[in-house]
Amino acid sequence: MKTRKLTFTAIFIALNVVLSSLLVIPVGPIKAAPVQHLINVLCAVFVGPWFGLAQAFISSLLRLLFNTGSAFAFPGSMVGVLLASLFYSYRKHIFMAAVGEVIGTGIIGSLMCLPVAWFIGLTDVAEKPLMLTFLVSSILGAVISYIVLMILKRKGLLDRFLK
Incomplete structure (x- = not known):
């Protein structure tokens, strides 16, 4: 079970880092990446909160190092995957993860990013x-x-992956 979760987490990190550079919503210093959120919901369903948090942290760190993300990715992605996982665990419904x-x-x-903005001197955000x-x-x-x-x-593949 742990090997499967580690494997999915590694795949999600790789997909996130590669695909996040393709679609970015830049607003000033913010580089919002919808792929991060797509991966977060997949993590909520496939690997749960702890592996999901690891994926969000490592993906955010790699995106920051490759200059395809910013420091704002850390609080947003980590809180997002945690809540998505908790909501999914509570109801076992994909919509709740989203x-x-x-x-x-x-x-x-986004509210947690405000202190990050102030800390790095972006008072105009x-x-x-x-x-x-x-x-x-x-x-x-x-x-x-x-x-x-x-x-x-619908194709019956999700149940096979989650076994």
């Missing part, structure tokens, strides 16, 4: 543009992941 990601990243994560950027990015990623997971579920 909702958890949007609330975790789009609302809570306002709450509304930051939250709007995170909301748009997380909704886009959550919708895509919901569609992917529903297709896997």
Whole structure:
């Protein structure tokens, strides 16, 4: 069971780092990546909160090192995957994972980024543009992941992966 989760986590990290550079929503110093949110919802369903947190942290770190992300990725992605996992664990419904990601990243994560902005000297980053950027990015990623997971579920593949 642990080997499967580690394998999925490694695959999700690789996909996240590579695909996040293809679709970025830049707003000032923020580089919001809907792929991160797509991967977070997949992690919530496939590997749970702890491996999901590891994926979010490592992916954010690698994206920062490769200059395809920013420091704002850490609080947003980590809170998003945690809430998505907790919501999914509570109801075992894919929609709840997507909702958890949007609330975790789009609302809570964006508010947690404000001290990061102030700490690195970006006092001109306002709450509304930051939250709007995170909301748009997380909704886009959550919708895509919901569609992917529903297709896997309808084809009977999701149950095979989760065994």
